[in-house]
Amino acid sequence: MKKNLATKYDHSAVEEGRYDKWVKAGYFTAGDKSKDPFTIVIPPPNVTGILHIGHAWDNTLQDIISRYKRMQGFDMLYLPGMDHAGIATQARVDARLKSEGISRYDIGREKFLERAWQWKEEYAATIRKQWAKLGNSLDYTRERFTMDEGFNDAVRHVFVTLYNEGLIYRGWRIINWDPEARTALSNIEVNYQDDPGKMYYMRYRVSETGKEFTVATTRPETMFGDVCVVVNPKDERFKDMIGMHTVNPANGEELPIIGDDYVDIEFGTGAMKCTPAHDPNDFLIAERHGLSKPICMNPDGTMNALAGVFEGMDRYECRDQLIDRIKAEGNLIKIEDITHNVAHSERTNCVVEPYLSQQWFVKMKPLAEDVLAHQKNEEEKIHFYPERFEKVFSQWLENIEDWCISRQLWWGHRIPAWYNKETGETYVSETAPEDPENWVQDEDVLDTWFSSALWPFSTLGWPEETEDYQRYYPTSTMVTGYDIIFFWVARMAFQGRHFTKNRPFRDVLIHGLIRDAKGRKMSKSLGNGIDPMEVIDQYGVDSLRFFLTTNSTPGQDMRYIPEKVEASWNFINKLWNASRFVLMNLPDDMTMKDVDLSVLSSSDAWILSKLNLVLDHVTENMEKYEFALVGNELYSFVWNDFCSWYIELSKASLSDTDPSVVKGAQSTLLVMLNSIVRLLHPFMPFVTEEIYQMMPHEKESICLETWPEKTANLPVTDLEGMDRLISVISKIREVKTANDLKPGTHLDIVIRDLDGNTVQVGATERAMLERLAKVSYCPDLAGELSVHPVTGGSLYIPSGQLMDVEAETLRLNQEKDRLEKELDRSEKILSNKGFLAKAPKEKVDSEKQKQTDYRRQLDAVLARLSELGR
RNA sequence: GGAGGCUUAGCUCAGCUGGGAGAGCGCACCCUUCACAGGGGUGAUGUCGCAGGUUCGAGUCCUGUAGCCUCCACCA
Numbered sequence: 017m018k019k020n021l022a023t024k025y026d027h028s029a030v031e032e033g034r035y036d037k038w039v040k041a042g043y044f045t046a047g048d049k050s051k052d053p054f055t056i057v058i059p060p061p062n063v064t065g066i067l068h069i070g071h072a073w074d075n076t077l078q079d080i081i082s083r084y085k086r087m088q089g090f091d092m093l094y095l096p097g098m099d100h101a102g103i104a105t106q107a108r109v110d111a112r113l114k115s116e117g118i119s120r121y122d123i124g125r126e127k128f129l130e131r132a133w134q135w136k137e138e139y140a141a142t143i144r145k146q147w148a149k150l151g152n153s154l155d156y157t158r159e160r161f162t163m164d165e166g167f168n169d170a171v172r173h174v175f176v177t178l179y180n181e182g183l184i185y186r187g188w189r190i191i192n193w194d195p196e197a198r199t200a201l202s203n204i205e206v207n208y209q210d211d212p213g214k215m216y217y218m219r220y221r222v223s224e225t226g227k228e229f230t231v232a233t234t235r236p237e238t239m240f241g242d243v244c245v246v247v248n249p250k251d252e253r254f255k256d257m258i259g260m261h262t263v264n265p266a267n268g269e270e271l272p273i274i275g276d277d278y279v280d281i282e283f284g285t286g287a288m289k290c291t292p293a294h295d296p297n298d299f300l301i302a303e304r305h306g307l308s309k310p311i312c313m314n315p316d317g318t319m320n321a322l323a324g325v326f327e328g329m330d331r332y333e334c335r336d337q338l339i340d341r342i343k344a345e346g347n348l349i350k351i352e353d354i355t356h357n358v359a360h361s362e363r364t365n366c367v368v369e370p371y372l373s374q375q376w377f378v379k380m381k382p383l384a385e386d387v388l389a390h391q392k393n394e395e396e397k398i399h400f401y402p403e404r405f406e407k408v409f410s411q412w413l414e415n416i417e418d419w420c421i422s423r424q425l426w427w428g429h430r431i432p433a434w435y436n437k438e439t440g441e442t443y444v445s446e447t448a449p450e451d452p453e454n455w456v457q458d459e460d461v462l463d464t465w466f467s468s469a470l471w472p473f474s475t476l477g478w479p480e481e482t483e484d485y486q487r488y489y490p491t492s493t494m495v496t497g498y499d500i501i502f503f504w505v506a507r508m509a510f511q512g513r514h515f516t517k518n519r520p521f522r523d524v525l526i527h528g529l530i531r532d533a534k535g536r537k538m539s540k541s542l543g544n545g546i547d548p549m550e551v552i553d554q555y556g557v558d559s560l561r562f563f564l565t566t567n568s569t570p571g572q573d574m575r576y577i578p579e580k581v582e583a584s585w586n587f588i589n590k591l592w593n594a595s596r597f598v599l600m601n602l603p604d605d606m607t608m609k610d611v612d613l614s615v616l617s618s619s620d621a622w623i624l625s626k627l628n629l630v631l632d633h634v635t636e637n638m639e640k641y642e643f644a645l646v647g648n649e650l651y652s653f654v655w656n657d658f659c660s661w662y663i664e665l666s667k668a669s670l671s672d673t674d675p676s677v678v679k680g681a682q683s684t685l686l687v688m689l690n691s692i693v694r695l696l697h698p699f700m701p702f703v704t705e706e707i708y709q710m711m712p713h714e715k716e717s718i719c720l721e722t723w724p725e726k727t728a729n730l731p732v733t734d735l736e737g738m739d740r741l742i743s744v745i746s747k748i749r750e751v752k753t754a755n756d757l758k759p760g761t762h763l764d765i766v767i768r769d770l771d772g773n774t775v776q777v778g779a780t781e782r783a784m785l786e787r788l789a790k791v792s793y794c795p796d797l798a799g800e801l802s803v804h805p806v807t808g809g810s811l812y813i814p815s816g817q818l819m820d821v822e823a824e825t826l827r828l829n830q831e832k833d834r835l836e837k838e839l840d841r842s843e844k845i846l847s848n849k850g851f852l853a854k855a856p857k858e859k860v861d862s863e864k865q866k867q868t869d870y871r872r873q874l875d876a877v878l879a880r881l882s883e884l885g886r
Numbered sequence: 887g888g889a890g891g892c893u894u895a896g897c898u899c900a901g902c903u904g905g906g907a908g909a910g911c912g913c914a915c916c917c918u919u920c921a922c923a924g925g926g927g928u929g930a931u932g933u934c935g936c937a938g939g940u941u942c943g944a945g946u947c948c949u950g951u952a953g954c955c956u957c958c959a960c961c962a
C-alpha cells in the first residue's frame with residue numbers, strides 16, 4: 017500500500033490510467049436502488065468540434081456536484097451525451113466537402129448524411145477522450161445522442177402531439193432568412209450589430225396632383241417588392257394624398273398611397289415605402305389592407321424575375337446599380353451615411369434577410385404561460401442560482417413570439433409531415449403514410465433546439481415510461497451558461513412542463529463566460545482561445561479544475577489567468593508534500609482501525625476542532641453551489657492551519673517520549689489527511705485518489721468514500737491555551753524580526769495569563785516552542801523582563817536578550833498607543849446606549865470581554881514602563 | 887427605450903443573511919540538511935466609484951448619480 021512519494025507532485029504520473037480504472041470498475045454507473053437518486057444531465061456538446069475551456073468549466077462544475085452527491089450517499093447519475101447541432105455541423109461538413117472540391121448538392125441528401133454521420137462519429141470519439149481527461153464521472157452506459165433512435169421517436173411524438181393540439185402550425189410568415197446557409201432562422205439565432213450603412217432619399221410624385229414628396233430606404237433593392245406607399249392619416253402634410261397613387265422609381269409601376277397609424281409622423285420623411293414580403297412590419301400593414309406580398313429575391317440572396325434586368329444579380333450589387341439608375345433619372349435626392357442595427361446570422365454572420373416564406377411554427381403563448389404559472393410555486397418552480405437569472409428567464413417567456421422550427425437543412429430531424437401529390441392534403445404522423453407513392457415528405461428538418469429541449473427527459477427513455485425515467489426524472493441540477501438561457505433552459509422548461517407535467521430540473525446553476533487575461537471574449541478570429549487539453553498537459557487536470565471552480569462567483573464571468581492555474585498547482589503540490597510528511601510519520605502497518613483519538617495533545621484537539629468548523633462551512637456552501645467559498649476555505653485551512661501550524665506542531669509530539677502522545681499525533685495526522693483528501697476529492701479527483709491509495713484507507717477507491725463528518729466527542733483540552741501558544745510563537749518571530757535577531761537566536765521566555773499568573777506549559781508544548789520559535793520556557797524567569805501582549809496573556813523575555821532600554825521604551829509606547837486606541841474603541845461602543853439596548857447580547861458580551869482583555873494587557877505594558885522609569 | 891452586472895490593495899478577484907477590510911499573484915527584508923525553495927518567516931499598501939438616506943452600527947440595505955460591460959427590444 018504505502019510507497020515513497022516523490023518530493024514533487026507529478027500530474028502526469030498521478031493521472032495516468034486512473035480514469036479508465038474508475039470507469040471499468042463501474043464507480044460512475046448509477047443504479048443503486050437503496051439510495052436516493054440525484055441526477056445531472058450534461059449539456060450535450062455539439063459534435064461540430066472539440067471541447068473548449070468553457071466546456072471544461074461547465075463540466076467541472078457538474079462533476080464537482082456529482083462527486084459530492086455520490087459521497088453524500090446519493091445514487092448519482094451524471095448522464096453524458098451529444099447534440100447533432102444541425103446548422104453548425106452541416107456547415108462544417110459542407111466546408112469539408114468544399115475542401116474536396118464538391119458541394120452537398122453534387123452528392124445528394126443521402127450521401128451527404130452519410131458524410132455527416134462519419135463526421136459525428138469522429139468528433140464523438142474525440143469528445144469522449146476529452147471528457148476522460150477532464151475526469152468527468154459520467155455514466156457511459158446511458159450515453160445518448162440527439163439523433164439516436166429513441167430521440168427520433170421522442171421528437172416525432174412531440175411534433176405530432178403539438179400539431180394535434182394546435183400548438184404547431186405551418187404558415188406563411190416573415191422569418192429571418194440566412195441567404196448563405198439558405199435556411200430560416202429563429203429570432204434568437206440572429207444577432208444585431210451596429211453597421212455603417214446608407215440611407216437613400218428618393219423623389220416620388222403623386223400621380224394625381226404631381227406633388228413631390230420624399231421616401232427614404234436603407235434597402236433600395238427591395239423596392240421591386242413594394243406594393244404601396246404609406247403615410248399616417250393624421251399627418252397634415254400627407255393626409256390628402258391617401259387614396260391617390262404614385263410611381264415606384266424602381267420599376268415604374270403605379271403604387272397606391274394608403275394611410276396607416278404605424279407610420280411615425282415624427283420619424284424620417286413621414287412617408288414610407290411598403291415591402292410586405294421583406295419586412296415584418298410591412299407584412300402586417302399589407303395584412304391589414306389586404307394587399308399582395310410579392311417576393312423579389314431568391315433564397316440565395318440574388319434578385320428574382322420581379323427585378324427585371326437585375327434578375328440573378330446579388331442583392332447588394334442590385335442595390336448599387338439600381339441607385340445609379342435612379343440617380344441618372346434624377347430621382348435620387350441624397351445619400352446619407354448612417355449607422356444602423358443590422359441583423360446577422362448567428363452561424364454564418366451574413367446579413368439576414370427578412371423573408372416571406374412558408375415555415376413551421378410552435379405557438380408559444382400557452383406553453384410559456386404554463387411555465388410562468390408554475391414558477392410561482394416553490395415546489396414546482398425551477399430555482400435559479402443566482403436568483404437574478406430567473407427574471408431574465410421569465411421576462412423572455414412573458415414577451416415570447418412564435419418559434420420558427422423548420423430549417424432548410426439536411427442534417428437533423430426530418431419534419432414528420434407529408435403532402436398528398438394529388439390533393440395537397442397535409443398528413444402529420446409519427447409514421448409514414450401507408451401509400452407512400454402518393455405522398456411526398458416535407459423536405460425540411462427541425463431546429464436543433466427542438467430536440468435539445470427534450471434532453472432531460474428523453475435521455476431517460478421518455479416517452480416510454482422507463483425505469484430510469486421514473487427514477488431519475490425530474491433531474492436535480494442543471495449547470496449551464498447564461499448565454500443559453502433562452503436557447504435551451506427556457507425551451508426545456510416549457511417542453512418539460514407540457515409533456516412531463518413537471519419541471520425538468522429543480523435547480524439550475526448559471527455560470528458566466530470565460531474570457532482571456534485581458535477580459536476579451538475568446539474567439540477564433542482573435543486567436544486568443546485556450547485549449548483546456550494544453551493546460552492539462554502543462555499543469556494537470558486537477559489544477560485546471562481547481563482554478564476553474566474557485567475563481568468566480570456564480571453567474572459572473574471569469575478571466576483565464578495562467579498565474580492562477582499555477583497557484584492551483586502550487587496548492588496541490590503543497591497537499592502532496594503534506595501527504596508525504598504524514599505518510600513518512602505513520603507506522604508502516606497502521607490502518608484506519610488503529611486510529612485512537614482518546615488521548616490527544618492540545619494541538620491535536622485544536623486542529624480537529626478546527627476541522628469540525630470547516631466541515632460545517634464547507635458543506636453549507638457546497639449545497640449553495642458556492643464553490644469559490646469552499647475552495648478558498650479549504651485552501652487556507654490546508655495551507656495555513658494544517659501545514660503551517662499543525663504539521664509543524666506535530667513534529668514535537670511525534671518525537672515525544674510518551675508513546676501515547678505519539679499515537680495521538682499519528683492518529684490526528686491520519687484523520688486530518690483522510691478528511692482533507694475527501695473534502696478536496698470533488699475538486700481534484702486524481703491527486704486525491706493517488707494519495708488515498710497510498711495512505712491507510714478503507715474503500716477500494718476514494719470514489720466510493722463518504723463525505724467527511726465531524727469528529728464527535730473530542731477530548732476536552734485547553735484549546736484557548738493552544739491559541740495562546742500560537743500567538744506566542746508568532747509574537748516571538750515578530751520580536752526577532754523587529755530586533756534584527758536571526759530566526760535561530762535563542763531566547764528565554766515565560767508566559768503569564770491575563771490575571772498575571774504564570775502559565776504552566778507541558779513538556780510537549782515546550783518542545784513546540786523550542787522547535788517553532790527557538791525559545792526555552794522558563795517559569796521562574798527573573799530580572800528585567802520586557803513584556804509583549806499576546807492572545808490571552810502576555811509574553812515575557814529577559815530584556816537583556818533583546819534591545820536597549822531606549823528602543824524598548826519606544827516599542828512599549830507604541831504598544832501602549834495601540835492598546836489605548838483599542839480601549840477607546842471599546843469604550844465608545846460600550847457607552848453607546850443604543851448599542852447596549854439593541855445589539856445582540858453575544859455581541860455586547862464579546863465587546864465587554866475584549867475591553868477587559870485590552871485593559872489587562874495595557875496594565876502589563878504600563879507596569880513595565882514604570883519599571884523602566886518611563 | 888427596458889433589464890441586469892461590475893466599480894474593494896499595483897494586477898485579478900472574494901467578502902453569504904449589516905457588528906473591527908480579505909485571498910492569490912506582485913513587492914521589501916530575513917531564513918537552505920530534518921514534507922515542500924514552485925518552500926518557510928516577517929512586513930508595507932485600501933477616504934470599499936461618488937452623493938444622500940435607513941440604522942446604535944453600512945463595503946454589505948434603500949434612493950440618486952458617474953464610468954465600464956452584457957442582455958432584450960428596435961422605425962422606413
